Amino acid sequence: MTYIAKPKLHHPSLQTNKIGYTRRDYEGSVSTLCAGCGHDSISAAIVQACFNLNIEPHKVAKLSGIGCSSKAPTYFLGGSHGFNTVHGRMPSVLTGAALANRDLIYLGVSGDGDSASIGIGQFAHSMRRGVNMTYIVMNNGVYGLTKGQFSATADFGSKSKKGVVNTDSPVDLVALALQLGATYVARSFSGDKAQLIPLIEGALAHQGAAFIDVISPCVTFNNHAGSTKSYDYVREHNEAVNRIDFFTPGKEITADYAPGTMQEVTQHDGSVLRLRKLHEDYDASDRVAAMNHLQKHHAMGEIVTGLLFVDPKACDLHVHMNTVDVPLNTLDERALCPGSAALETINASLR
């Protein structure tokens, strides 16, 4: 019933976070995606993560490309400026926006068509540069909005709804991100909010290029037998390496862990990630091991999920470029224009 505007009223006892917002304040418009779409679950996880982190909605800039997943930003963070760009080109627009104001949080939402086909170049280079962003790909293996063509992440041998078999090798965006230097790399599943929400929290708090590949079944075009991105298939083949507890900076950590089962990471802003290991020897601080693990388990037909790699000492693009601490968009002619005297000096040098 998307023609009905969502009422702004909420129950008076609805929980508020530290800055007085309720969960409703982080929502957007009613979704026009298909009923049961994985993307809506991810949107809900984003809403919850932002609420948990006490983020002010207007301090988030949400950008997307084109596709069903790129429509999702309308359905969360209604109080944030949004930019639905062009197909495959969200990363460059996000990078430019991030350069203009380093104080906002940048959330890039894309799909597997948008980021693994037409946009694979921009995806790759944004990871290389270490843009301070949270980049979420809602990965369903198809082009939903144009009605069901294979995307580049569709597995070899998987079948389309019409029975066509894919004979191209798949792109693994997580493996690419690791190879290209992203400093927070994770994979999750839209049906597993308990794993997904803390992953998003950790990514938002991360000071560098954070990438999360979220398998998000397309109920209309890719949820059938023969698909490797259906709800059934993912549940049966999900090999999580860890589950994550996220603690905001300063929050007291009360949970207990059995010895040897937990890896702790403190990020630049003081937030703490506790990785409850499901694979005993999985070390999320070892990039090369992570890449090996992915290759090995993918060859076994498994979908590796969890926080696969994190570098808490990551530096982002602004640090690399040594830009001033104040946002560039606050500078005016006093800081930017050298004035007539300096110009006259240049004139003199050109005679």
Added chain:
Amino acid sequence: MIQKIQANNDFVVKFANVNGSGSASANELFARSILRMGVPVSPRNIFPSNIQGMPTWYEVRVSEDTYLGRRGGCDMMVAMNPQTWDADVKEVDPGGYLFYDSTRSIPSSKFREDLTVIGMPLTQIVNDTYSDARERQLFKNIIYVGALAALFDIDPKVIEQLFSEQYKGKEKLLASNVKALHMGRDYALANLDCANVGLKVKRADKVGNRIFIDGNQAAALGCVWGGANVCAWYPITPSSSIPEMFDKYCKKLRIDPETGKHNYAIIQAEDELASIGMVIGANWNGARAFTATSGPGISLMTEFLGLAYFAEVPATLINVQRGGPSTGMPSRTQQSDLFSCAYASNGDTKHVLLFPQDPKESFDFSAAALDLADRLQTPVFVMLDLDIGMNTRLCDPFEWDDEKRMDRGKVMNFDDLESGRDFGRYLDVDGDGIPYRTYPGTHPTKGAFFTRGTTKDRYARYSEEGPVYVDNMERLAKKFETAKELVPKPIGRLAAKPTKFGVIYFGSTSPAMHEALDELEQQGMYVDALRVRGFPFHSSVVDFIEAHDHVFVVEQNRDAQLRSMLSMECGLDPAQLIPVLHYDGTPITARFITKAIASRLALFSPLKEVAQ
């Protein structure tokens, strides 16, 4: 018997070299030395799309009358490249001069009888003096500059002064260059018949306080003074030096005095699509961003340009046009991107173009473009070309008004939103078609909206309704009308006598046009002129055309793009607009324009003599 060319301070010398041999700096030294003697000079590089080993030419126009365009023709050829010998010799005007390396004997059939030939055994001289191959190559060039100084009467002290500026702090280089200079000059004075060369330089006072700079460097300076703080770019000939110069100047002039950090960000993107994407993202978020590219880059950026037009996000692009289409002639000039810029992208789009004529306007218009893009919330193109961008040109010094504030256009801030003022991102409040925008992060509960390339209503809400779409498109058209009064106005030049003939031109055609108009006037032909400086066209352009029976439109492309746009945009009969086209990749010459207009005028009045 063909007369030997005799001219003081008014001639064309062309150097034919092999690129990558150090000739460019030596030839430039020659040009600058004449400038330092107070005589206006305009040098032009004709270089190959290559790093080392191919032919390259450097054409120096010396003109006491301050004609800075190409004249056409050549009075002396300095032939240093055996590969292009035949074509080079052929190019010299009758009665001209040929200077060459006479170390190896060349058959007499390779010369021309009407030319005065000056041979100097350069290779032998350098081989006798230097043993290192690189030294031999570099100093050969300086030695011939020394010889030319003797032939042309150029004061060697002026060249020594230039060396001392160039090699400040590098005493050994200074000494060795001065030595080579005098070696060449002394040899010429002793062995060549200097008096036989009728081309001389005489000290004058015609340069004034003008500066000598190329258009790309000027554009980069304009971006610094104009307040650009983000640049995203991709290397392409001939625009790469713009972001490189911007970087160089920012490193000196944009460092925060307290922290030493940068008040700017420059990214060399992975391609042109990413470049314009970053520019759009940065401008959407309130920074002031620009990019610089050439024709092929514009082609790649086209989709994003449509997004910027429809979503109304500022973008400043400097297009240093080169020979097209496709990869075209990467190191040749042309004015052939008018269509692809003015109408870039699918659907009904129109973009603002600025047409600078020289480095001075490149500086002014780059700064102005940044303001215009913010004011109009749309892409703005600064249309340079290779001739302006990559050749060092004499121009008026740059000026800046310290009272000037950056015009950020219509932006609602926290207080505006907090006061309860109505905000609609695509709402026309002032009747000029330009709405207000907000930057991300401005206010906790007001002012947020979705930017997208799809259709929307006045409050940025997604809509697929016909009337809503039409309303938006009509406002965009109204906004473009508003731009007419904001872009640089055309500049007219009335002929000495009333005339029914007019000529319209733009950009780098300008200096050759002035010379042609003077020459035509001397021959008793009168044409009023109008230099177009911006698109959309100001109403005075229509007035000008309507005030004349026939208007020539001179431009450097095959399809008469400006003429087509004038006819189409102003609703004028194309029969009234007569195309005069030059597009072989070389900069247009005064002789070409004079001949083209004179011969066409003769068609209207058969009794008049046709100018040669």
